[in-house]
Amino acid sequence: MNITREGALAAVLGGALLGSVVPVLAAEWHFVAEPAAIYDDNVTHGDDSSDIRDDEIAVASVSSGRVFAITGADLITATAELKSAQYLRFGRLGYFDLGPAVSYRHKFGLGVLAPWLALSASVQRRDFYRSRMRDGYAGMVQVAAGRRLSERLDAGLGAAYDWRISKSGTPLDEGLPSTVFNLKGLNLFAKAAYQLTDRVQIDARLNVRRGDVESGTRSEDLAYGGVRAIAPDPAFDDDFYAYRLLGTTVATVAELSWAAGDRSSFSLSGSRDRTFSSGGSSYDGGWLRVSYQYRY
Amino acid sequence: MNRHFFVTACAVSFLISNSAWAQSGLIISHVIGDNGVPVADAVVVAVPDGGPPPLPKSPRTEIMDQVDKEFVPKVEPILVGSLVQFPNKDNVRHQVYSFSLPKTFELPLYAGTPSAPMLFDKPGVVVLGCNIHDWMLGYIYVSESPYFAKTDVGGVAEIHLPVGAYKVRVWHPQLQGTGESTQQSVQVSTSTQLSWNLKLKREIRVRRAPAAGNDSLY
Numbered sequence: 001m002n003i004t005r006e007g008a009l010a011a012v013l014g015g016a017l018l019g020s021v022v023p024v025l026a027a028e029w030h031f032v033a034e035p036a037a038i039y040d041d042n043v044t045h046g047d048d049s050s051d052i053r054d055d056e057i058a059v060a061s062v063s064s065g066r067v068f069a070i071t072g073a074d075l076i077t078a079t080a081e082l083k084s085a086q087y088l089r090f091g092r093l094g095y096f097d098l099g100p101a102v103s104y105r106h107k108f109g110l111g112v113l114a115p116w117l118a119l120s121a122s123v124q125r126r127d128f129y130r131s132r133m134r135d136g137y138a139g140m141v142q143v144a145a146g147r148r149l150s151e152r153l154d155a156g157l158g159a160a161y162d163w164r165i166s167k168s169g170t171p172l173d174e175g176l177p178s179t180v181f182n183l184k185g186l187n188l189f190a191k192a193a194y195q196l197t198d199r200v201q202i203d204a205r206l207n208v209r210r211g212d213v214e215s216g217t218r219s220e221d222l223a224y225g226g227v228r229a230i231a232p233d234p235a236f237d238d239d240f241y242a243y244r245l246l247g248t249t250v251a252t253v254a255e256l257s258w259a260a261g262d263r264s265s266f267s268l269s270g271s272r273d274r275t276f277s278s279g280g281s282s283y284d285g286g287w288l289r290v291s292y293q294y295r296y
Numbered sequence: 297m298n299r300h301f302f303v304t305a306c307a308v309s310f311l312i313s314n315s316a317w318a319q320s321g322l323i324i325s326h327v328i329g330d331n332g333v334p335v336a337d338a339v340v341v342a343v344p345d346g347g348p349p350p351l352p353k354s355p356r357t358e359i360m361d362q363v364d365k366e367f368v369p370k371v372e373p374i375l376v377g378s379l380v381q382f383p384n385k386d387n388v389r390h391q392v393y394s395f396s397l398p399k400t401f402e403l404p405l406y407a408g409t410p411s412a413p414m415l416f417d418k419p420g421v422v423v424l425g426c427n428i429h430d431w432m433l434g435y436i437y438v439s440e441s442p443y444f445a446k447t448d449v450g451g452v453a454e455i456h457l458p459v460g461a462y463k464v465r466v467w468h469p470q471l472q473g474t475g476e477s478t479q480q481s482v483q484v485s486t487s488t489q490l491s492w493n494l495k496l497k498r499e500i501r502v503r504r505a506p507a508a509g510n511d512s513l514y
Contacts, residue, residue: 028388032506072391072405072427110393110402112430112502151500193507198499201507259505267508295506 027066029296030079035060036291043090044216044236045275047283051217053236056088063101073107081124092130092235097138099124115147118158126164131235133242134181136166144189152195160187162211169231169242178231180242185211185249203255203269213247213275215283216240226279247277264294321459321484323443326491327451327466334451335494337371338468341475342443342484345461349442351377357413359383360424360434362390365504367424367434371469373444374436379413391427398422398438421467431504435469459484470496 038057046052065079083097103120123139139162146156166181191205212228218239226245233242251273259265272286325340357379361368365386374380384390384407393402398420403410405428416422416438424434437444443462445453464482467475472495482488 028386034508036508067388069389069391069405069428072402075428107427110427111395111425114427148502195500195503198501198503199505201503203507255508257505257507259503262504263506265505265507269508289508291508293506293508 027068030063030065030067030077031296032063033061033294034291036289038287038289040285040287042283042285043087043093044240045214045283045285046216047281048217051215051219052283053090053216055090055093058086058088060084061097065101072110075105077101077103077105081122083124090235092128093134094129095134096127096129097124099139113148116145118142118144120144128235131233133167133169133178133231133233134235136164136181138162138164146191153192154194155190155192157190158188160189161185162187162209169233172230172232172241174230176227177229180214180229180231180233180244182229183212183214183244185209185213199259201257201259203253203257205251205253207249207251207253209249209251211246212244213249213277214242214244215275215277215281216242226277245277245279245281247275247281249273249275263296264292267291267293319459320486321457322487323455323457323462323464323482323484324487324489325445325447325453325455325464325466326489327447327453327468328491328493330493330495334447334449335468335496336447336449336451337369338447338451338453338466338471338492338494339371339373339437339439340445340447340453340455340464340466340490341373341437341439341441342455342457342462342464342482343441344443344458345463345481348440351375352442355379355415357381360436361385362392362426362432365390365426365429365432367432369446370433371435371437371446373446374416374438375442375444376419376438376440377415377417378438379415380436381409381413383409389428390432392424393427394422394424396420396422399436430502433501437467457484459486464490466492466494468494468496470499472497 036059041054042052043055044051044053061083063079063081068076079101081099081101085095087093101122105116105118107114107116121141126138128134140160142160144156144158148154163184164181169178169180171178187207187209189207193201193203195201216233216236227243229244231242233240251271253271255267255269257265257267269289274284276282323342327335327338329335355377358374359381360372362384382392389405389407391405398418399416399422419438419440422436426432443455443457445455447453462482462484463479465475465479478492
Protein backbone atom coordinates (compact mmCIF):
# COMPACT_ATOMS: atom_id res chain seq x y z
CA MET A 1 0.00 0.00 0.00
CA ASN A 2 1.23 3.43 -0.90
CA ILE A 3 -0.04 5.64 1.91
CA THR A 4 1.61 8.99 1.91
CA ARG A 5 2.68 9.99 5.35
CA GLU A 6 1.57 13.60 5.01
CA GLY A 7 -1.85 12.57 3.71
CA ALA A 8 -2.52 10.17 6.54
CA LEU A 9 -1.23 12.65 9.07
CA ALA A 10 -3.44 15.41 7.70
CA ALA A 11 -6.49 13.16 7.82
CA VAL A 12 -5.82 12.05 11.39
CA LEU A 13 -5.14 15.58 12.57
CA GLY A 14 -8.27 16.80 10.85
CA GLY A 15 -10.37 14.13 12.55
CA ALA A 16 -8.78 14.82 15.92
CA LEU A 17 -9.42 18.53 15.52
CA LEU A 18 -13.04 17.99 14.63
CA GLY A 19 -13.43 15.52 17.48
CA SER A 20 -12.22 18.06 19.97
CA VAL A 21 -14.41 20.93 18.79
CA VAL A 22 -16.21 22.77 21.57
CA PRO A 23 -14.99 20.47 24.35
CA VAL A 24 -16.94 22.38 26.99
CA LEU A 25 -20.24 21.15 25.58
CA ALA A 26 -21.66 17.89 26.81
CA ALA A 27 -20.99 15.57 23.93
CA GLU A 28 -21.68 11.95 23.32
CA TRP A 29 -19.44 9.47 21.62
CA HIS A 30 -20.22 8.32 18.15
CA PHE A 31 -18.82 5.01 16.98
CA VAL A 32 -19.98 2.97 14.01
CA ALA A 33 -18.28 -0.12 12.61
CA GLU A 34 -19.48 -1.72 9.43
CA PRO A 35 -18.04 -4.77 7.69
CA ALA A 36 -19.59 -5.52 4.32
CA ALA A 37 -19.35 -7.97 1.43
CA ILE A 38 -20.18 -6.62 -2.01
CA TYR A 39 -20.66 -8.03 -5.45
CA ASP A 40 -20.22 -5.47 -8.24
CA ASP A 41 -21.18 -6.58 -11.73
CA ASN A 42 -19.23 -3.86 -13.54
CA VAL A 43 -16.17 -2.64 -11.68
CA THR A 44 -14.61 -1.41 -14.94
CA HIS A 45 -17.68 0.69 -15.79
CA GLY A 46 -17.38 -0.90 -19.20
CA ASP A 47 -19.73 -0.10 -22.04
CA ASP A 48 -19.03 -3.02 -24.34
CA SER A 49 -19.65 -6.46 -22.92
CA SER A 50 -16.03 -7.41 -23.61
CA ASP A 51 -14.94 -4.57 -21.33
CA ILE A 52 -17.11 -5.48 -18.37
CA ARG A 53 -15.51 -7.14 -15.35
CA ASP A 54 -17.17 -8.12 -12.13
CA ASP A 55 -15.66 -8.64 -8.71
CA GLU A 56 -16.33 -9.35 -5.05
CA ILE A 57 -15.21 -6.80 -2.54
CA ALA A 58 -14.76 -6.91 1.22
CA VAL A 59 -15.10 -3.54 2.90
CA ALA A 60 -14.59 -2.60 6.53
CA SER A 61 -15.23 0.88 7.84
CA VAL A 62 -15.04 2.55 11.21
CA SER A 63 -16.32 5.98 12.09
CA SER A 64 -15.63 7.52 15.46
CA GLY A 65 -16.13 10.95 16.92
CA ARG A 66 -18.38 13.13 19.00
CA VAL A 67 -21.93 14.41 18.77
CA PHE A 68 -22.58 17.85 20.23
CA ALA A 69 -26.09 18.96 21.10
CA ILE A 70 -25.76 22.72 20.74
CA THR A 71 -29.43 23.27 21.48
CA GLY A 72 -32.40 20.95 21.55
CA ALA A 73 -32.74 21.51 17.82
CA ASP A 74 -29.13 21.67 16.66
CA LEU A 75 -26.65 18.81 16.50
CA ILE A 76 -23.09 18.81 15.25
CA THR A 77 -21.36 15.51 14.60
CA ALA A 78 -17.62 15.44 14.07
CA THR A 79 -15.94 12.18 13.21
CA ALA A 80 -12.86 10.58 11.77
CA GLU A 81 -13.58 7.83 9.29
CA LEU A 82 -11.43 4.92 8.23
CA LYS A 83 -12.31 2.52 5.46
CA SER A 84 -10.51 -0.33 3.74
CA ALA A 85 -11.59 -2.28 0.66
CA GLN A 86 -10.16 -5.54 -0.65
CA TYR A 87 -10.99 -6.78 -4.17
CA LEU A 88 -10.95 -10.50 -4.75
CA ARG A 89 -9.94 -10.51 -8.45
CA PHE A 90 -8.58 -7.04 -9.05
CA GLY A 91 -6.41 -6.67 -5.99
CA ARG A 92 -4.82 -3.45 -7.25
CA LEU A 93 -8.13 -1.67 -6.72
CA GLY A 94 -7.98 -2.26 -2.98
CA TYR A 95 -7.86 1.02 -1.15
CA PHE A 96 -7.58 2.67 2.20
CA ASP A 97 -9.56 5.80 3.12
CA LEU A 98 -8.96 8.05 6.07
CA GLY A 99 -10.41 11.43 6.77
CA PRO A 100 -12.62 13.74 8.81
CA ALA A 101 -16.32 14.34 8.40
CA VAL A 102 -18.58 16.90 9.97
CA SER A 103 -22.33 17.32 9.83
CA TYR A 104 -24.86 19.76 11.20
CA ARG A 105 -28.56 19.03 11.63
CA HIS A 106 -31.29 21.45 12.54
CA LYS A 107 -34.81 20.41 13.47
CA PHE A 108 -37.56 22.92 12.77
CA GLY A 109 -39.59 22.25 15.87
CA LEU A 110 -40.12 19.60 18.46
CA GLY A 111 -40.78 15.92 18.06
CA VAL A 112 -40.11 13.11 15.63
CA LEU A 113 -42.35 14.63 12.96
CA ALA A 114 -40.48 17.94 12.87
CA PRO A 115 -38.79 18.67 9.52
CA TRP A 116 -35.01 18.85 9.48
CA LEU A 117 -32.18 20.31 7.47
CA ALA A 118 -28.71 18.77 7.40
CA LEU A 119 -25.41 19.99 6.06
CA SER A 120 -22.42 17.70 5.86
CA ALA A 121 -18.90 17.68 4.51
CA SER A 122 -16.20 15.05 4.37
CA VAL A 123 -12.70 14.69 3.02
CA GLN A 124 -10.70 11.52 2.67
CA ARG A 125 -7.18 10.69 1.81
CA ARG A 126 -7.50 7.66 -0.47
CA ASP A 127 -4.59 5.36 -1.21
CA PHE A 128 -4.85 2.36 -3.49
CA TYR A 129 -2.73 -0.72 -3.10
CA ARG A 130 -1.20 -0.75 -6.57
CA SER A 131 -2.92 1.82 -8.71
CA ARG A 132 -0.99 5.00 -8.27
CA MET A 133 -3.06 7.06 -10.65
CA ARG A 134 -6.10 6.52 -8.42
CA ASP A 135 -4.35 7.82 -5.30
CA GLY A 136 -5.51 11.18 -4.04
CA TYR A 137 -8.21 12.93 -2.12
CA ALA A 138 -11.97 12.67 -2.28
CA GLY A 139 -14.63 14.78 -0.68
CA MET A 140 -18.26 15.67 -0.60
CA VAL A 141 -20.46 18.48 0.62
CA GLN A 142 -24.13 17.80 0.96
CA VAL A 143 -27.34 19.54 1.92
CA ALA A 144 -30.42 17.51 2.68
CA ALA A 145 -33.84 18.15 4.11
CA GLY A 146 -36.62 15.86 5.14
CA ARG A 147 -39.22 14.93 7.60
CA ARG A 148 -40.90 11.90 9.10
CA LEU A 149 -44.31 11.81 7.46
CA SER A 150 -45.76 9.24 9.82
CA GLU A 151 -44.68 6.81 12.52
CA ARG A 152 -43.41 4.52 9.77
CA LEU A 153 -42.42 6.70 6.83
CA ASP A 154 -39.42 9.03 6.69
CA ALA A 155 -38.56 10.95 3.52
CA GLY A 156 -35.97 13.42 2.38
CA LEU A 157 -34.24 14.98 -0.59
CA GLY A 158 -31.05 16.83 -1.17
CA ALA A 159 -28.09 17.77 -3.27
CA ALA A 160 -24.43 16.90 -3.02
CA TYR A 161 -21.25 17.92 -4.74
CA ASP A 162 -18.55 15.29 -4.88
CA TRP A 163 -15.00 15.64 -6.04
CA ARG A 164 -11.90 13.57 -6.33
CA ILE A 165 -8.35 14.68 -7.09
CA SER A 166 -5.96 11.98 -8.19
CA LYS A 167 -2.53 11.59 -9.63
CA SER A 168 -1.76 11.44 -13.32
CA GLY A 169 -1.55 8.16 -15.18
CA THR A 170 0.87 7.38 -17.98
CA PRO A 171 0.16 9.86 -20.79
CA LEU A 172 -0.78 8.56 -24.24
CA ASP A 173 0.05 10.21 -27.54
CA GLU A 174 -3.34 11.79 -28.07
CA GLY A 175 -2.40 14.81 -26.10
CA LEU A 176 -5.22 14.23 -23.71
CA PRO A 177 -4.63 14.60 -19.99
CA SER A 178 -4.01 11.41 -18.07
CA THR A 179 -5.74 12.53 -14.89
CA VAL A 180 -8.63 10.12 -15.42
CA PHE A 181 -9.66 10.08 -11.79
CA ASN A 182 -9.98 13.80 -11.34
CA LEU A 183 -13.73 13.69 -11.00
CA LYS A 184 -16.39 16.06 -9.85
CA GLY A 185 -20.14 15.93 -10.03
CA LEU A 186 -23.38 17.31 -8.75
CA ASN A 187 -25.92 14.94 -7.27
CA LEU A 188 -29.62 15.35 -6.66
CA PHE A 189 -31.30 12.68 -4.60
CA ALA A 190 -34.52 11.64 -2.96
CA LYS A 191 -34.77 8.96 -0.33
CA ALA A 192 -37.35 7.30 1.85
CA ALA A 193 -37.33 4.81 4.70
CA TYR A 194 -40.31 2.75 5.76
CA GLN A 195 -40.48 0.75 8.99
CA LEU A 196 -42.24 -2.51 8.33
CA THR A 197 -41.96 -3.54 11.98
CA ASP A 198 -40.08 -2.24 14.98
CA ARG A 199 -37.06 -4.15 13.69
CA VAL A 200 -37.36 -4.26 9.92
CA GLN A 201 -36.87 -1.20 7.75
CA ILE A 202 -36.72 -0.72 4.00
CA ASP A 203 -34.90 2.19 2.41
CA ALA A 204 -35.00 3.45 -1.15
CA ARG A 205 -32.93 6.12 -2.79
CA LEU A 206 -32.89 7.67 -6.24
CA ASN A 207 -29.75 9.58 -7.18
CA VAL A 208 -29.11 11.55 -10.36
CA ARG A 209 -25.54 12.70 -10.85
CA ARG A 210 -24.22 15.01 -13.54
CA GLY A 211 -20.49 15.32 -13.85
CA ASP A 212 -17.31 13.46 -14.65
CA VAL A 213 -17.54 9.72 -15.01
CA GLU A 214 -14.82 7.21 -15.69
CA SER A 215 -15.03 4.10 -17.79
CA GLY A 216 -12.72 1.33 -18.90
CA THR A 217 -12.03 -0.39 -22.21
CA ARG A 218 -9.55 -2.71 -23.86
CA SER A 219 -9.52 -0.63 -26.99
CA GLU A 220 -7.18 2.31 -27.22
CA ASP A 221 -9.06 3.49 -30.30
CA LEU A 222 -12.10 4.82 -28.56
CA ALA A 223 -15.02 5.45 -30.86
CA TYR A 224 -16.54 7.88 -28.40
CA GLY A 225 -16.15 11.58 -28.61
CA GLY A 226 -15.96 13.67 -25.53
CA VAL A 227 -13.09 11.80 -23.88
CA ARG A 228 -11.51 14.27 -21.47
CA ALA A 229 -8.67 12.16 -20.13
CA ILE A 230 -7.23 8.74 -20.82
CA ALA A 231 -4.47 6.53 -19.43
CA PRO A 232 -3.51 2.86 -19.40
CA ASP A 233 -5.10 1.07 -16.49
CA PRO A 234 -3.07 -1.98 -15.50
CA ALA A 235 -5.31 -2.49 -12.48
CA PHE A 236 -7.51 -4.58 -14.79
CA ASP A 237 -5.17 -5.75 -17.50
CA ASP A 238 -2.06 -4.68 -19.36
CA ASP A 239 -4.12 -3.73 -22.41
CA PHE A 240 -6.81 -1.89 -20.48
CA TYR A 241 -7.44 1.85 -20.60
CA ALA A 242 -9.36 4.12 -18.29
CA TYR A 243 -10.94 7.28 -19.63
CA ARG A 244 -12.97 10.17 -18.33
CA LEU A 245 -16.16 11.57 -19.84
CA LEU A 246 -18.88 13.97 -18.94
CA GLY A 247 -22.02 12.05 -18.15
CA THR A 248 -25.19 11.59 -16.22
CA THR A 249 -25.72 8.66 -13.90
CA VAL A 250 -29.11 7.59 -12.65
CA ALA A 251 -28.87 5.19 -9.71
CA THR A 252 -31.47 3.48 -7.59
CA VAL A 253 -30.62 1.86 -4.29
CA ALA A 254 -32.85 -0.33 -2.17
CA GLU A 255 -32.05 -1.71 1.25
CA LEU A 256 -33.63 -4.11 3.67
CA SER A 257 -32.35 -3.75 7.22
CA TRP A 258 -33.04 -5.92 10.26
CA ALA A 259 -32.21 -4.63 13.72
CA ALA A 260 -30.53 -7.33 15.77
CA GLY A 261 -30.73 -5.09 18.81
CA ASP A 262 -30.65 -1.43 19.75
CA ARG A 263 -27.08 -1.06 18.60
CA SER A 264 -26.65 -3.40 15.66
CA SER A 265 -28.31 -4.43 12.45
CA PHE A 266 -27.87 -6.54 9.33
CA SER A 267 -28.57 -5.06 5.94
CA LEU A 268 -29.02 -6.31 2.41
CA SER A 269 -28.89 -3.64 -0.25
CA GLY A 270 -28.71 -3.49 -3.99
CA SER A 271 -28.27 -0.87 -6.67
CA ARG A 272 -28.80 -0.49 -10.38
CA ASP A 273 -27.36 2.43 -12.23
CA ARG A 274 -27.11 3.62 -15.81
CA THR A 275 -24.66 6.21 -17.05
CA PHE A 276 -25.14 8.21 -20.24
CA SER A 277 -22.15 10.14 -21.47
CA SER A 278 -22.14 13.12 -23.77
CA GLY A 279 -19.92 11.18 -26.19
CA GLY A 280 -22.49 8.49 -26.82
CA SER A 281 -21.11 5.86 -24.48
CA SER A 282 -23.39 4.43 -21.86
CA TYR A 283 -22.89 1.71 -19.32
CA ASP A 284 -24.91 -0.12 -16.73
CA GLY A 285 -23.77 -1.19 -13.33
CA GLY A 286 -25.07 -2.67 -10.18
CA TRP A 287 -24.04 -4.09 -6.88
CA LEU A 288 -25.37 -6.25 -4.11
CA ARG A 289 -24.21 -5.62 -0.58
CA VAL A 290 -24.52 -7.57 2.66
CA SER A 291 -23.38 -5.73 5.74
CA TYR A 292 -23.46 -5.57 9.49
CA GLN A 293 -23.57 -2.32 11.42
CA TYR A 294 -22.65 -1.79 15.02
CA ARG A 295 -23.16 1.58 16.67
CA TYR A 296 -22.02 2.42 20.16
CA MET B 297 -53.76 2.86 84.62
CA ASN B 298 -57.10 1.15 84.19
CA ARG B 299 -58.48 4.21 82.53
CA HIS B 300 -55.56 4.34 80.12
CA PHE B 301 -56.00 0.65 79.23
CA PHE B 302 -59.71 1.21 78.62
CA VAL B 303 -59.11 4.12 76.23
CA THR B 304 -56.48 2.17 74.30
CA ALA B 305 -58.73 -0.86 74.01
CA CYS B 306 -61.55 1.27 72.72
CA ALA B 307 -59.34 2.93 70.17
CA VAL B 308 -57.98 -0.40 68.88
CA SER B 309 -61.48 -1.81 68.71
CA PHE B 310 -62.70 1.20 66.75
CA LEU B 311 -59.83 0.96 64.31
CA ILE B 312 -60.33 -2.76 63.74
CA SER B 313 -64.02 -2.41 63.10
CA ASN B 314 -63.92 0.70 60.92
CA SER B 315 -60.52 1.09 59.28
CA ALA B 316 -59.75 0.38 55.66
CA TRP B 317 -57.13 -2.07 56.90
CA ALA B 318 -59.86 -4.17 58.45
CA GLN B 319 -61.81 -4.11 55.19
CA SER B 320 -58.89 -4.37 52.80
CA GLY B 321 -59.41 -6.14 49.56
CA LEU B 322 -57.12 -7.30 46.81
CA ILE B 323 -57.39 -7.37 43.06
CA ILE B 324 -55.03 -9.74 41.33
CA SER B 325 -55.02 -8.93 37.63
CA HIS B 326 -53.76 -11.22 34.91
CA VAL B 327 -53.20 -9.53 31.57
CA ILE B 328 -52.35 -11.49 28.46
CA GLY B 329 -52.17 -10.57 24.81
CA ASP B 330 -54.30 -12.14 22.11
CA ASN B 331 -51.34 -14.43 21.39
CA GLY B 332 -51.54 -15.79 24.93
CA VAL B 333 -48.32 -14.15 26.07
CA PRO B 334 -48.35 -12.25 29.39
CA VAL B 335 -48.35 -8.48 28.89
CA ALA B 336 -45.92 -6.41 30.95
CA ASP B 337 -46.27 -2.66 31.52
CA ALA B 338 -50.06 -2.68 31.44
CA VAL B 339 -51.66 -0.29 33.90
CA VAL B 340 -54.66 -1.61 35.85
CA VAL B 341 -56.84 1.08 37.44
CA ALA B 342 -59.71 0.52 39.88
CA VAL B 343 -62.13 3.43 40.36
CA PRO B 344 -64.64 3.17 43.22
CA ASP B 345 -68.26 3.34 42.05
CA GLY B 346 -68.76 6.29 44.36
CA GLY B 347 -65.91 8.14 42.70
CA PRO B 348 -62.23 8.43 43.52
CA PRO B 349 -61.34 9.33 47.11
CA PRO B 350 -59.95 12.80 47.82
CA LEU B 351 -56.37 13.39 46.76
CA PRO B 352 -53.71 13.38 49.47
CA LYS B 353 -52.91 16.85 50.83
CA SER B 354 -49.24 16.59 50.02
CA PRO B 355 -48.58 15.39 46.48
CA ARG B 356 -46.39 12.41 45.81
CA THR B 357 -43.16 12.88 43.89
CA GLU B 358 -42.50 10.26 41.22
CA ILE B 359 -39.41 9.64 39.10
CA MET B 360 -39.06 9.14 35.34
CA ASP B 361 -35.36 8.44 34.72
CA GLN B 362 -33.36 8.66 31.56
CA VAL B 363 -30.81 5.87 31.46
CA ASP B 364 -28.76 4.79 28.44
CA LYS B 365 -30.85 7.11 26.27
CA GLU B 366 -34.11 5.44 27.22
CA PHE B 367 -36.91 6.40 29.59
CA VAL B 368 -36.87 4.21 32.68
CA PRO B 369 -39.39 2.90 33.43
CA LYS B 370 -40.97 2.89 30.03
CA VAL B 371 -44.42 3.12 31.62
CA GLU B 372 -44.94 4.98 34.88
CA PRO B 373 -48.43 5.10 36.45
CA ILE B 374 -48.95 7.99 38.83
CA LEU B 375 -51.81 9.51 40.79
CA VAL B 376 -53.27 12.72 39.43
CA GLY B 377 -51.84 15.69 41.30
CA SER B 378 -48.44 14.04 41.63
CA LEU B 379 -45.13 15.71 40.91
CA VAL B 380 -42.67 14.06 38.53
CA GLN B 381 -38.91 14.50 38.43
CA PHE B 382 -37.05 13.79 35.20
CA PRO B 383 -33.46 13.06 36.28
CA ASN B 384 -31.03 12.56 33.42
CA LYS B 385 -28.60 9.83 34.46
CA ASP B 386 -26.81 9.82 31.10
CA ASN B 387 -23.64 11.78 30.50
CA VAL B 388 -25.32 13.46 27.53
CA ARG B 389 -28.05 16.04 27.50
CA HIS B 390 -31.71 15.35 26.80
CA GLN B 391 -34.64 17.53 25.81
CA VAL B 392 -37.78 15.90 27.15
CA TYR B 393 -41.14 16.95 25.77
CA SER B 394 -44.75 15.87 25.45
CA PHE B 395 -47.54 16.92 23.12
CA SER B 396 -50.18 15.02 25.10
CA LEU B 397 -53.24 17.01 26.21
CA PRO B 398 -53.10 16.04 29.90
CA LYS B 399 -49.61 17.59 30.09
CA THR B 400 -47.98 19.51 27.26
CA PHE B 401 -44.48 20.54 28.21
CA GLU B 402 -40.87 20.89 27.14
CA LEU B 403 -37.80 20.67 29.32
CA PRO B 404 -35.06 22.58 27.50
CA LEU B 405 -31.82 20.73 26.89
CA TYR B 406 -30.46 19.65 30.25
CA ALA B 407 -28.12 17.39 32.16
CA GLY B 408 -28.65 16.16 35.70
CA THR B 409 -31.97 16.75 37.42
CA PRO B 410 -34.15 19.75 36.62
CA SER B 411 -34.58 21.79 39.77
CA ALA B 412 -38.38 21.83 39.86
CA PRO B 413 -40.50 18.69 39.54
CA MET B 414 -43.46 18.95 37.22
CA LEU B 415 -47.09 18.77 38.33
CA PHE B 416 -49.38 16.33 36.50
CA ASP B 417 -52.82 17.58 37.42
CA LYS B 418 -54.99 16.05 34.69
CA PRO B 419 -55.71 12.36 34.26
CA GLY B 420 -54.79 10.62 31.01
CA VAL B 421 -51.84 9.30 29.06
CA VAL B 422 -48.78 11.50 28.62
CA VAL B 423 -46.43 10.35 25.87
CA LEU B 424 -42.81 11.42 26.36
CA GLY B 425 -40.09 11.96 23.80
CA CYS B 426 -36.60 13.43 23.54
CA ASN B 427 -35.86 15.89 20.76
CA ILE B 428 -32.22 14.82 20.61
CA HIS B 429 -32.76 11.06 20.62
CA ASP B 430 -35.87 10.44 18.54
CA TRP B 431 -36.14 6.78 19.49
CA MET B 432 -36.72 7.59 23.17
CA LEU B 433 -40.33 6.91 24.07
CA GLY B 434 -41.94 6.80 27.48
CA TYR B 435 -45.42 6.96 28.99
CA ILE B 436 -46.81 8.46 32.15
CA TYR B 437 -50.28 7.18 32.95
CA VAL B 438 -52.01 9.74 35.20
CA SER B 439 -54.70 7.92 37.14
CA GLU B 440 -57.67 9.66 38.72
CA SER B 441 -57.83 6.88 41.31
CA PRO B 442 -55.14 5.96 43.84
CA TYR B 443 -55.87 2.28 43.23
CA PHE B 444 -53.63 1.28 40.35
CA ALA B 445 -50.74 -1.02 39.57
CA LYS B 446 -48.53 -1.99 36.64
CA THR B 447 -48.19 -5.56 35.41
CA ASP B 448 -44.87 -7.31 35.80
CA VAL B 449 -43.21 -9.52 33.18
CA GLY B 450 -45.64 -12.27 34.09
CA GLY B 451 -48.55 -9.98 33.22
CA VAL B 452 -49.68 -9.82 36.87
CA ALA B 453 -50.56 -6.72 38.87
CA GLU B 454 -51.86 -6.56 42.44
CA ILE B 455 -53.92 -3.68 43.81
CA HIS B 456 -54.59 -3.39 47.54
CA LEU B 457 -57.76 -1.40 48.14
CA PRO B 458 -60.83 -1.27 50.35
CA VAL B 459 -63.51 -3.83 49.57
CA GLY B 460 -66.42 -2.48 47.60
CA ALA B 461 -67.73 -1.88 44.13
CA TYR B 462 -65.30 -0.71 41.45
CA LYS B 463 -64.91 -0.14 37.76
CA VAL B 464 -61.60 -1.71 36.78
CA ARG B 465 -59.88 -1.05 33.45
CA VAL B 466 -56.55 -1.71 31.76
CA TRP B 467 -54.36 0.44 29.57
CA HIS B 468 -51.24 -0.43 27.60
CA PRO B 469 -49.22 1.63 25.09
CA GLN B 470 -50.06 -0.80 22.28
CA LEU B 471 -53.69 -1.31 23.27
CA GLN B 472 -56.08 -1.30 20.33
CA GLY B 473 -58.97 0.93 21.33
CA THR B 474 -59.39 2.81 24.58
CA GLY B 475 -58.83 1.76 28.16
CA GLU B 476 -62.55 2.25 28.75
CA SER B 477 -63.31 -0.61 26.38
CA THR B 478 -61.57 -2.96 28.82
CA GLN B 479 -63.67 -1.85 31.79
CA GLN B 480 -65.16 -4.42 34.16
CA SER B 481 -67.57 -3.81 37.05
CA VAL B 482 -66.32 -5.71 40.04
CA GLN B 483 -67.37 -6.26 43.64
CA VAL B 484 -63.97 -6.48 45.28
CA SER B 485 -63.64 -8.91 48.16
CA THR B 486 -60.60 -9.94 50.13
CA SER B 487 -59.10 -11.49 47.02
CA THR B 488 -60.54 -10.92 43.59
CA GLN B 489 -59.04 -12.42 40.47
CA LEU B 490 -59.51 -10.57 37.20
CA SER B 491 -58.18 -11.29 33.76
CA TRP B 492 -57.94 -9.46 30.46
CA ASN B 493 -57.12 -10.64 27.01
CA LEU B 494 -55.83 -7.56 25.23
CA LYS B 495 -55.59 -6.97 21.53
CA LEU B 496 -52.31 -5.14 21.01
CA LYS B 497 -50.91 -3.24 18.06
CA ARG B 498 -47.30 -3.66 16.94
CA GLU B 499 -45.03 -1.13 18.51
CA ILE B 500 -43.64 1.24 15.90
CA ARG B 501 -41.17 3.83 17.07
CA VAL B 502 -38.15 5.46 15.54
CA ARG B 503 -35.55 2.74 15.26
CA ARG B 504 -32.49 3.12 17.42
CA ALA B 505 -30.43 0.56 15.54
CA PRO B 506 -28.27 1.87 12.70
CA ALA B 507 -28.98 1.29 9.03
CA ALA B 508 -26.33 0.87 6.36
CA GLY B 509 -25.04 4.07 4.87
CA ASN B 510 -26.30 4.03 1.28
CA ASP B 511 -25.08 7.50 0.43
CA SER B 512 -22.10 6.26 -1.50
CA LEU B 513 -21.30 3.26 -3.64
CA TYR B 514 -18.96 1.42 -1.33
